Amino acid sequence: MKAFMDKDFLLETKTARTLYHDFAARMPIFDYHCHLDPSEIYENKTYKNITELWLGGDHYKWRAMRANGVEEYYITGDADDYEKFVKWAETIEKLIGNPLYHWTHLELKQYFQVETILKRSTAKQIWDACNKIIQEPNFSARGLIKQSNVVLIGTTDDPIDDLRYHKLLQEDQDYGTTVLPTFRPDMIMAIHHSQSWAEYVGKLGQVTGIEITGFDKLMEATEKRMDYFSEMGCKLSDHSIEPIVYEPATIQELDAIVSKAFDNEPLSEKENNQFLTSLLICLGKAYHKRGWVMQYHLGALRNVNSRIYRAIGPNVGVDSFRDGAIAEPLSKLLDEMDQMQQLPKTILYGLNSKDNEVLAAIAGNFQEGGIPSKVQFGSAWWFNDHIDGMVAQMKVLGNLGLLSRFVGMLTDSRSFLSYSRHEYFRRILCNMLGQWVENGEYPDDIEWLGQIVEDISYHNAEGYFDFNLKQSRVPLT
Structure with missing residues (x-):
C-alpha cells in the first residue's frame, strides 16, 4: 500500500515518476487566468x-x-x-x-x-x-507567489477599472513576477439587466469622455478602454458566456436595442441575442487588431438558488452548468470573425463535460498556418478540475487535436494557495502519459516525453500569449 500523498502521489508508473520529478516539478508557473486582487499583491497582504x-x-x-x-x-x-x-x-x-x-x-x-x-x-x-x-514575515501574498515560482499572473478586470495597482506593480522594480490585467467586459454584455446595464454604460461614457448614444459609440468607448488596457500590458480578454447565441442584426436594429435598454424597456430574447452576437463579433475583431487572446468560458448557470443569492450575493457556491446546444451558434460566431480574417487566438472552456468533444472539434476547424493551435480547447474548468475531468479533457484534446500544443493549467482562483493545483495537474498529466508509454502505446523516449511535459506545463503558454515578462524565471533544480 502506498503512503497517503507521498512524493509519488498519483504517479503510478516509473515513467510517470520520472516525467514529474525530472521535468514537470521544476517548471515555473504561468498563471494566465485567475481572480486574484492586484491590490493585495501590491500591498503584500498578510x-x-x-x-x-x-x-x-x-x-x-x-x-x-x-x-x-x-x-x-x-x-x-x-x-x-x-x-x-x-x-x-x-x-x-x-x-x-x-x-x-x-x-x-x-x-x-x-x-x-x-x-x-x-x-x-x-x-x-x-x-x-x-x-x-x-505570522512569519515571508508568509504574505508576494511571499506565497514567490514560493510557488510564479512567473506571470493574469488577473480579471472590468473595462472601467483604472488599473492603478497594475501600474504600481509594473513600476515596482524590486518585484519580479509580472502581473497583467485581463479585459473582461461582462457588464457591457449584460444588456438583459437593462437598468444596471444603462448605469454601467453611463460610467463607461464618463471614463472615456464619449457620449454613448448607440451601438457604434458603445464600441468606440469600449475600444478606447482596450487601448488603455493595452498600454498596461494587457494581451488577454475573457468572457463568461451563458448561453452562446448567434442572431445577426443591422446597425439600425442594434441602435434601437441600445435605446430600449437606456429607457429601461424589457428586451425580447431575440433582441438580447442580436446585441450579444454583434458585440462578441466586434470585440473579437478588436482583439485581433491588438494581438490579444480571446477566452470564452461557456456554459455557467449562475445563482440558481435565488434565496441564497438574495441573502449573500453572487459567486457563493450556488451555480451549476447549462445543458443546451452550443455547436451551431459557437461555430457561426467564430466563422464570421474568421471569414473577415479577424479571428483572434481563442481558448474555449466548457463547463459541461458533455461539450468536450464539441469544443475540441470546433477548435480544430479554425486553425491558421504559423500559429500552432491558434484556437485551443482550454483546461478542465470549475466543476471539471478534478482527476477525471482533467484526464477527460486531455484525452479528448489528444484524440481530436494536439495535446502537445496545449497551454495547460490555470488556477481560476481567488486564493494565493491555489498554485498547488498546478502540481495536481502536472502529476495527473505525467501519470496519464506514463500509463500510455508503459502500455506500449507510445515510445519510451524520455527526452521527447519530457519536452512535451515541460511545454504543457509552461513553455506553450509562454509562447502562445507572448507577454512581456519582467524577468524570465529559470526552472527549479
Missing part, C-alpha cells in the same frame, strides 16, 4: 489566520460545507474564525472522492509543512501550526 486565507471567498469550500449540513452561520455568517475552521475540518472528513480533499492536503504540505490529516480531532493542532507560520 493574513490573521488560516480561516481568512482558506475560507474567505472560496465558494468551492462553501458549497461542500452546505452539502455537509453546515449552517450558513459557520460558512459566510458571523461565527468566529476558529468555529468556521472546525466546521471545514468536519467537512473534509466527508470529502472522499472530492478534489478538495487533495487540494487541502497539498496546500497544508506545500505551504505549512503540515502532513497531519485534517479532521475534527486534529483541527486545533493544525489551526495552531498554520497560524504560527502565517
Whole structure:
C-alpha cells in the first residue's frame, strides 16, 4: 500500500515518476487566468489566520460545507474564525472522492509543512501550526507567489477599472513576477439587466469622455478602454458566456436595442441575442487588431438558488452548468470573425463535460498556418478540475487535436494557495502519459516525453500569449 500523498502521489508508473520529478516539478508557473486582487499583491497582504486565507471567498469550500449540513452561520455568517475552521475540518472528513480533499492536503504540505490529516480531532493542532507560520514575515501574498515560482499572473478586470495597482506593480522594480490585467467586459454584455446595464454604460461614457448614444459609440468607448488596457500590458480578454447565441442584426436594429435598454424597456430574447452576437463579433475583431487572446468560458448557470443569492450575493457556491446546444451558434460566431480574417487566438472552456468533444472539434476547424493551435480547447474548468475531468479533457484534446500544443493549467482562483493545483495537474498529466508509454502505446523516449511535459506545463503558454515578462524565471533544480 502506498503512503497517503507521498512524493509519488498519483504517479503510478516509473515513467510517470520520472516525467514529474525530472521535468514537470521544476517548471515555473504561468498563471494566465485567475481572480486574484492586484491590490493585495501590491500591498503584500498578510493574513490573521488560516480561516481568512482558506475560507474567505472560496465558494468551492462553501458549497461542500452546505452539502455537509453546515449552517450558513459557520460558512459566510458571523461565527468566529476558529468555529468556521472546525466546521471545514468536519467537512473534509466527508470529502472522499472530492478534489478538495487533495487540494487541502497539498496546500497544508506545500505551504505549512503540515502532513497531519485534517479532521475534527486534529483541527486545533493544525489551526495552531498554520497560524504560527502565517505570522512569519515571508508568509504574505508576494511571499506565497514567490514560493510557488510564479512567473506571470493574469488577473480579471472590468473595462472601467483604472488599473492603478497594475501600474504600481509594473513600476515596482524590486518585484519580479509580472502581473497583467485581463479585459473582461461582462457588464457591457449584460444588456438583459437593462437598468444596471444603462448605469454601467453611463460610467463607461464618463471614463472615456464619449457620449454613448448607440451601438457604434458603445464600441468606440469600449475600444478606447482596450487601448488603455493595452498600454498596461494587457494581451488577454475573457468572457463568461451563458448561453452562446448567434442572431445577426443591422446597425439600425442594434441602435434601437441600445435605446430600449437606456429607457429601461424589457428586451425580447431575440433582441438580447442580436446585441450579444454583434458585440462578441466586434470585440473579437478588436482583439485581433491588438494581438490579444480571446477566452470564452461557456456554459455557467449562475445563482440558481435565488434565496441564497438574495441573502449573500453572487459567486457563493450556488451555480451549476447549462445543458443546451452550443455547436451551431459557437461555430457561426467564430466563422464570421474568421471569414473577415479577424479571428483572434481563442481558448474555449466548457463547463459541461458533455461539450468536450464539441469544443475540441470546433477548435480544430479554425486553425491558421504559423500559429500552432491558434484556437485551443482550454483546461478542465470549475466543476471539471478534478482527476477525471482533467484526464477527460486531455484525452479528448489528444484524440481530436494536439495535446502537445496545449497551454495547460490555470488556477481560476481567488486564493494565493491555489498554485498547488498546478502540481495536481502536472502529476495527473505525467501519470496519464506514463500509463500510455508503459502500455506500449507510445515510445519510451524520455527526452521527447519530457519536452512535451515541460511545454504543457509552461513553455506553450509562454509562447502562445507572448507577454512581456519582467524577468524570465529559470526552472527549479
